[in-house]
Amino acid sequence: MATFTQPPSNFHPSVSGRDHAVIMGGSSGLGLATAQRLAASGMQVTITGRGRERLEAARASIGGDASAIELDACDAGAVRVFFENLGRFDHLVLALGSGRGFGPFATLDLGEVLGGFEAKAMPHLLCAQAALATICSDGSITFVTAVSAQMASPGTVGLAAINGALSCAVPVLAAELRPLRVNAVSPGVVATPWWDFLPADQREAAFASFAAKTPVGRVGASDDLAKAIAFLIDDSFMTGHVMVCDGGLRLAA
Numbered sequence: 503m504a505t506f507t508q509p510p511s512n513f514h515p516s517v518s519g520r521d522h523a524v525i526m527g528g529s530s531g532l533g534l535a536t537a538q539r540l541a542a543s544g545m546q547v548t549i550t551g552r553g554r555e556r557l558e559a560a561r562a563s564i565g566g567d568a569s570a571i572e573l574d575a576c577d578a579g580a581v582r583v584f585f586e587n588l589g590r591f592d593h594l595v596l597a598l599g600s601g602r603g604f605g606p607f608a609t610l611d612l613g614e615v616l617g618g619f620e621a622k623a624m625p626h627l628l629c630a631q632a633a634l635a636t637i638c639s640d641g642s643i644t645f646v647t648a649v650s651a652q653m654a655s656p657g658t659v660g661l662a663a664i665n666g667a668l669s670c671a672v673p674v675l676a677a678e679l680r681p682l683r684v685n686a687v688s689p690g691v692v693a694t695p696w697w698d699f700l701p702a703d704q705r706e707a708a709f710a711s712f713a714a715k716t717p718v719g720r721v722g723a724s725d726d727l728a729k730a731i732a733f734l735i736d737d738s739f740m741t742g743h744v745m746v747c748d749g750g751l752r753l754a755a
Contacts, residue, residue, distance in 0.1 A: 521641075522546040522591040523735065526575050526598060526629055529553060529560040531694030532646065533597030535724035536731045537564050540593075543732065548588070550575065575625040581632045592641040593735050594633050596626045599646070599696055603660025615660040623667050630675070630684075637682065644734050645672060645686035646727075647744065652688060653752035669744045676742030683741035685734040690748025692722035717750035 523540045527533040528549025541547045541564045549564070550573040551557045561570035573584050575598050603618035605611070630643050637643070650658040651665035669686060676684040691712040697705050709721045730747040734740050746752065 520544060520546045521593060522548070523593040523595065524548045524550070524588065524591055524633075525595040526550045526573070526625075527646075528595070528597060529556045529570070531597070531599075531696060532689065532692060532724040532727040532731075533595070534560050534563070535728035536595055536597065537568065539725065539728040539732050540735070541566055541568055545593075548591075550584070575629055576621065578628055578632075581629055585632045585636050588636060590636055590638060592638045594630065594637060594641070594643045595646070595731055595735075596629055596644065597646045598622055598625045598629075600664070601661075601696060601699065603664055604658065605660065606657050607659045610660055612660075615663060618660055618664045619667070623664050626668055627671070634679070634682075639682055640738070642683040642685065642735050642741075643675070643679075644731050645684075646731075647686050647688045649688050649690045649746060649748040649752050651744075652746055652748075672744055673742040680741070683734075683738070685740055685742070686744045687727055687730045687734065688744055688746045688748070689727050690716070690722055690746075690751040692724060692727060694724055712751065715751065715754040716748075717753060720749065722747070722749055 523545050525533050525537045525547065528537045529551030537547045537549050546567065547564060548569040548571065549560060550571050552572065552574055554572050557570040557572060561568050571584065574580055600618050600621035602621055603615040626645050645668050647665040647668045648661060650661040651669045669688065672684055672686045693709060700708060713720045727747055730745055734745060
C-alpha cells in the first residue's frame with residue numbers, strides 16, 4: 503500500500519536562486535545529517551521517510567523551510583507521484599538502508615539476500631529512474647552503498663552482493679545519464695539507528711571492536727558521511743565515483 507502523503511503546507515517546490523536537494527531516507531542517521539548540512543549551506547531541502555512522527559521531528563531539527571513527506575521508497579506508484587508533484591529539483595540523495603542478507607554463506611538464507619535487494623538496491627534504482635523526468639540535467643544523484651562491497655569480511659557476502667550491485671551501477675549510470683552526475687558514498691561502520699537491532703551493551707561492544715580495527719581509531723559519525731555527500735554534490739567535476747568513507751576499515755580486513 504502506498505504511504506505517500508500529499509506535500510504539507512510548508513512544502514516549496516522551487517525557491518528562486520537556491521538549489522533544491524531531495525534526501526530519500528532523510529528522517530534519521532546519515533540521511534538526516536546530510537539534510538542538516540545541505541540546509542545549513544543554504545540549499546532548499548526535502549526529506550522523505552516512512553514514519554510520520556520521526557519525519558516531523560527531523561524536519562524541525564533541520565529548520566528553515568525544509569519539507570518532510572511520508573513516502574515508502576519501495577512503492578513504485580507512490581514514488582512516481584512524489585516526483586510528479588515535486589517538480590524541478592537539483593540533487594537526489596538516496597540514503598535507503600537495509601541490514602538484510604547478513605550471515606555466513608554456508609547457512610545464509612538466500613531469501614534474506616533477495617529481500618535485501620528488494621529493500622535497498624531496487625528502491626535506489628526505482629527512485630533514481632523516477633527522478634529523471636524532473637531532476638535538472640546539471641544536477642546530481644548520490645547513492646549510499648556500504649563498504650561491504652569493497653572489503654572481504656566473512657559473513658557479509660549478502661551485503662556485499664547488494665551494495666556491490668549498486669556500486670557497479672554508478673559508473674554505468676554516470677556515462678548513460680550525462681551530463682547528470684551520478685556518484686555514491688560507501689560508508690564503513692557508522693553510529694546510526696541502523697545498529698539499533700542490537701541491545702545497547704552489545705552495540706557499544708561492537709563499536710569498540712570496530713574502532714580498534716579502524717586506522718582512525720573510531721567508528722564513523724553521521725556527519726562524516728554528510729560531509730562526503732555534500733562534497734560530491736558540490737563538485738561538478740565528480741561523476742561515476744564511489745567514494746569510500748570508512749576510516750580505513752577496509753584496510754583491516
